[in-house]
Amino acid sequence: MDQRVDNERRPDSPPGRELKPAEGGPKAGVGAGAKKRSSREIYAERRGLFTLSAIGLVVLLLLLFYWWLHAANYESTDDAFIDTRTVQISAQVAAAIVDVPVTDNQEVGAGAELVRLDDRDYIAAYDQGKASVANLNAQIAAQKAKIDQAEKQAAQAQAALTFAQQENERYQLLTKQGSTTVEQAQQYASNLLQAQANYAAAQANAISVAKQDPVLNAQLQTSDAQLEQAQTNLSRTIITAPVAGRVTQLTAAKGGWAAVGQALMMFVPRDIWITANFKETQLDHMRPGQPVDIEIDAYPGRTFKGHVDSIQAGSGTAFSLLPAQNATGNYVKIVQRVPVKIVFDNPPDILLGPGMSVVPTVKVR
Numbered sequence: 451m452d453q454r455v456d457n458e459r460r461p462d463s464p465p466g467r468e469l470k471p472a473e474g475g476p477k478a479g480v481g482a483g484a485k486k487r488s489s490r491e492i493y494a495e496r497r498g499l500f501t502l503s504a505i506g507l508v509v510l511l512l513l514l515f516y517w518w519l520h521a522a523n524y525e526s527t528d529d530a531f532i533d534t535r536t537v538q539i540s541a542q543v544a545a546a547i548v549d550v551p552v553t554d555n556q557e558v559g560a561g562a563e564l565v566r567l568d569d570r571d572y573i574a575a576y577d578q579g580k581a582s583v584a585n586l587n588a589q590i591a592a593q594k595a596k597i598d599q600a601e602k603q604a605a606q607a608q609a610a611l612t613f614a615q616q617e618n619e620r621y622q623l624l625t626k627q628g629s630t631t632v633e634q635a636q637q638y639a640s641n642l643l644q645a646q647a648n649y650a651a652a653q654a655n656a657i658s659v660a661k662q663d664p665v666l667n668a669q670l671q672t673s674d675a676q677l678e679q680a681q682t683n684l685s686r687t688i689i690t691a692p693v694a695g696r697v698t699q700l701t702a703a704k705g706g707w708a709a710v711g712q713a714l715m716m717f718v719p720r721d722i723w724i725t726a727n728f729k730e731t732q733l734d735h736m737r738p739g740q741p742v743d744i745e746i747d748a749y750p751g752r753t754f755k756g757h758v759d760s761i762q763a764g765s766g767t768a769f770s771l772l773p774a775q776n777a778t779g780n781y782v783k784i785v786q787r788v789p790v791k792i793v794f795d796n797p798p799d800i801l802l803g804p805g806m807s808v809v810p811t812v813k814v815r
Contacts, residue, residue: 524812532746534804544710545572548704550564550565550700558694567689569688582676586666596662603656604655604656607652614638621637696720739758766786
């Protein structure tokens, strides 16, 4: 029996047929290559994460800087709205409504007709006032002629009195000299008395006639005032727009009755602004004239330019119907809001009305 060493190859074994290792054993060179590729991937992944982290940190710092810059230089509030001084259009004279030439939400210019009232009664009153003034003017003219006549009569009576005085003096002297009779002297003395009476009557008549002139002038002034009132009432039968704006809440209708003071419609002028209620802690650096960026909720994506017009001298609650009484009860301090008026730099080309929400941002630095 042949005995061979375990690692000795049999001479009859064909060449190239060596013993194969077990299939579960390690393959030469495979483990090292796999380990090398994994390290590269890990390095690339870590480098990408570092780059993304660095970019994120820079973006975060920029956002923080922008936030700080905005917080330090700008003040904003969402407690703001479009404001204006709306006008209540009402009747100033009582009359029937004969026409309403406007409709709801119509835009009109200043002086445009809004309502026409029945003017027949007011035309009659105006004509009557004109007639009264004309009559009094005629009476005053006639009275001036009477005054001139009375003054002339008084002057004539005064001349007759002067002549009678001279005749009386002459005949009294002649009587003393014996050149004439006592009867003739008495006749001229009687003429003097009559002339005196005539002059006194002429003077009284002139005074009486002259006193009628102020009375007639006073009556003329009264008639002029009545005529002016009648003319004013006649003009009020046509109700016009006080300024350019838009008709809202129209209640007047043709054929209705308009009483004095009755509201016929509301009128919104074109002149609008923004009332922004800022916290009192936001007003430290706020001044009139500072620029404002205006965002309107009804028109998202658009920004309008404006500026601070004025700041109210007092908080909103100080002028409310029931202002706070901090001197009574338990006092709790709360941040007050102060109305700030903001106006547009240029009139916006959009439809705006009072009460619409606005977000203004004021550049305070």
